Amino acid sequence: MPANLTADFLKARERFQQASTDEEKLDALQEMLVTIPKHKGTEKMCADIKRRIAKLKEQEQKSKKGRSSGPESIEREGAGQVVLIGPPNTGKSSLLAYLTNAKPNIADYPFSSLLPVPGMMAYQNIAIQIIDLPPISVDHSESWVYNIIRNADLAIIVVAADDQDNGDDPSAAVTQIIEQLALRHTLLVRKRSGETDWRRVEVPALIVLNKCDLARESYVAKIIDRLASFLPVLPVSTVSGMGMDKLPEMIFSALNILRIYTKLPGKDPDLAVPYTLPIGSVVLDAINAVHREFAARLKFVRIWGSGKFDGQKIPTDHILQDGDIVEIHCF
Numbered sequence: 001m002p003a004n005l006t007a008d009f010l011k012a013r014e015r016f017q018q019a020s021t022d023e024e025k026l027d028a029l030q031e032m033l034v035t036i037p038k039h040k041g042t043e044k045m046c047a048d049i050k051r052r053i054a055k056l057k058e059q060e061q062k063s064k065k066g067r068s069s070g071p072e073s074i075e076r077e078g079a080g081q082v083v084l085i086g087p088p089n090t091g092k093s094s095l096l097a098y099l100t101n102a103k104p105n106i107a108d109y110p111f112s113s114l115l116p117v118p119g120m121m122a123y124q125n126i127a128i129q130i131i132d133l134p135p136i137s138v139d140h141s142e143s144w145v146y147n148i149i150r151n152a153d154l155a156i157i158v159v160a161a162d163d164q165d166n167g168d169d170p171s172a173a174v175t176q177i178i179e180q181l182a183l184r185h186t187l188l189v190r191k192r193s194g195e196t197d198w199r200r201v202e203v204p205a206l207i208v209l210n211k212c213d214l215a216r217e218s219y220v221a222k223i224i225d226r227l228a229s230f231l232p233v234l235p236v237s238t239v240s241g242m243g244m245d246k247l248p249e250m251i252f253s254a255l256n257i258l259r260i261y262t263k264l265p266g267k268d269p270d271l272a273v274p275y276t277l278p279i280g281s282v283v284l285d286a287i288n289a290v291h292r293e294f295a296a297r298l299k300f301v302r303i304w305g306s307g308k309f310d311g312q313k314i315p316t317d318h319i320l321q322d323g324d325i326v327e328i329h330c331f
């Protein structure tokens with residue numbers, strides 16, 4: 001049976017044949033698997049592509065295990081992972097130092113950060129991880145920077161308002177960052193659409209316009225207007241502190257998470273340590289977060305929260321709200 005291969009498939013196969021690294025090969029093979037017409041005549045080819053993908057993934061896993069995690073890999077901590085990205089010298093490291101106890105290198109020359117620096121930001125009763133990254137520029141960025149961004153829960157593009165008299169427009173810098181990431185199949189979005197595939201990821205993002213202490217109010221207002229057409233934007237200054245009190249709340253709400261508390265029957269809930277789950281999570285997600293085994297041994301769940309459910313038994317597909325308290329009864 002003729003395979004009727006599409007132009008997209010042939011392009012991907014050519015890319016595979018010319019690939020020099022395993023990463024490039026894997027990328028091309030995955031594209032081949034998506035674009036190959038699925039019918040009886042291509043079954044063998046599909047199986048062959050899948051076998052090659054599995055082999056490359058296995059090799060990748062093995063080499064990852066053998067390698068001790070390098071300085072550019074950051075272990076996830078807290079209720080969410082937020083990355084600070086942007087052009088050189090805009091105040092990314094200064095923001096990290098302001099929001100957390102971390103001590104990144106801050107300097108008045110560009111490209112002063114070479115490695116990621118994590119810190120923990122306290123927000124009410126949770127901690128959110130903030131990672132300061134080296135700057136992104138067209139001809140100077142390393143691939144691990146993009147990998148960290150792809151895996152983040154939220155990206156903050158940091159641009160600066162200090163160049164008002166040179167006609168330098170921060171929205172041009174924002175466009176460039178968005179494009180640089182799009183080239184690497186990483187889309188910065190207001191809200192995830194869920195329309196992604198194995199290669200394309202969506203990362204929710206905000207813009208922080210820093211160094212507003214150095215700019216005229218009218219200039220800041222004009223730039224904010226422009227930036228707001230891309231993503232939500234907040235004007236700040238890490239020197240005067242302007243706007244900085246609003247940033248933690250903005251980060252928390254952009255993370256799209258809710259806090260759930262648990263209690264033992266007859267006892268008060270522990271309100272100091274919430275579980276955090278994505279908005280839209282149901283009671284079963286909370287049960288699994290507390291203990292994987294509880295779902296199998298579940299008798300019933302009572303919930304307190306939003307004023308109307310005090311102590312009521314609820315089904316496991318009940319949608320949770322921020323601040324709900326659940327009491328799990330097991331056999």
Ligand SMILES: Nc1nc2c(ncn2[C@@H]2O[C@H](COP(=O)(O)OP(=O)(O)OP(=O)(O)O)[C@@H](O)[C@H]2O)c(=O)[nH]1
Pocket residue numbers: 087088089090091092093094095105106107108109110111112113133134135210211212213214236237238239240
């Ligand atoms: N006036 C003013 N200066 C700032 C502000 N934020 C940071 N700076 C200064 O700007 C310079 C660059 O700050 P960094 O925090 O190192 O900037 P960065 O974006 O991390 O720089 P790279 O890592 O090189 O990309 C330093 O001299 C800071 O003191 C601000 O809000 N206002």
Ligand SMILES: [Mg+2]
Pocket residue numbers: 092093094105106112113132133134
């Ligand atoms: Mg820096």
